[in-house]
Amino acid sequence: xxxxxxxxxxxxxxxxxxxxxxxxxxxxxxxxxxxxxxxxxxxxxxxxxxxxxxxxxxxxxxxxxxxxxxxxxxxxxxxxxxxxxxxxxxxxxxxxxxxxxxxxxxxxxxxxxxxxxxxxxxxxxxxxxxxxxxxxxxxxxxxxxxxxxxx
Numbered sequence: 001x002x003x004x005x006x007x008x009x010x011x012x013x014x015x016x017x018x019x020x021x022x023x024x025x026x027x028x029x030x031x032x033x034x035x036x037x038x039x040x041x042x043x044x045x046x047x048x049x050x051x052x053x054x055x056x057x058x059x060x061x062x063x064x065x066x067x068x069x070x071x072x073x074x075x076x077x078x079x080x081x082x083x084x085x086x087x088x089x090x091x092x093x094x095x096x097x098x099x100x101x102x103x104x105x106x107x108x109x110x111x112x113x114x115x116x117x118x119x120x121x122x123x124x125x126x127x128x129x130x131x132x133x134x135x136x137x138x139x140x141x142x143x144x145x146x147x148x149x150x151x
Contacts, residue, residue, distance in 0.1 A: 002077030002136040005113075005120060007050035011130035014039060014048045021125035025116055034104070036113040037122045037131070050130065052122070053100045053113035055079045057136075061112075064095030076118075077136055083109045 019035035027034050041048035059079045062070040069085035086109040092101040093110055101110040123131045
């Protein structure tokens with residue numbers, strides 16, 4: 001069963017735990033600038049927006065990759081980057097409607113959410129329940145058959 005990340009801005013407190021957990025899992029640091037989840041907004045008005053990979057059904061990032069370094073696992077639904085094939089051209093970064101793959105200057109490849117091997121840390125450590133997992137089909141029903149961002 002394919003799962004997708006869901007973000008509920010009504011529940012988000014802006015604590016950035018999801019970002020910290022993500023970057024710690026992948027880089028062993030707390031430099032949230034490297035997180036694969038981004039929370040935008042501010043405490044001034046209490047509104048936040050979460051941006052994350054939708055693991056699209058028809059990923060534009062994969063279509064844009066000249067080296068076939070990005071593939072979609074048809075069983076899990078995950079869109080993954082093979083860093084051994086990535087040439088760092090950034091085509092995927094520009095093709096994504098929400099600019100999710102990001103270029104890692106140190107590694108010289110594009111990086112994105114890998115679902116933490118099936119147990120996304122952004123969901124596991126979200127203290128308010130703003131980040132959750134749902135089956136892709138359930139997510140479609142929740143949004144009236146419309147899946148946002150290439151889904």
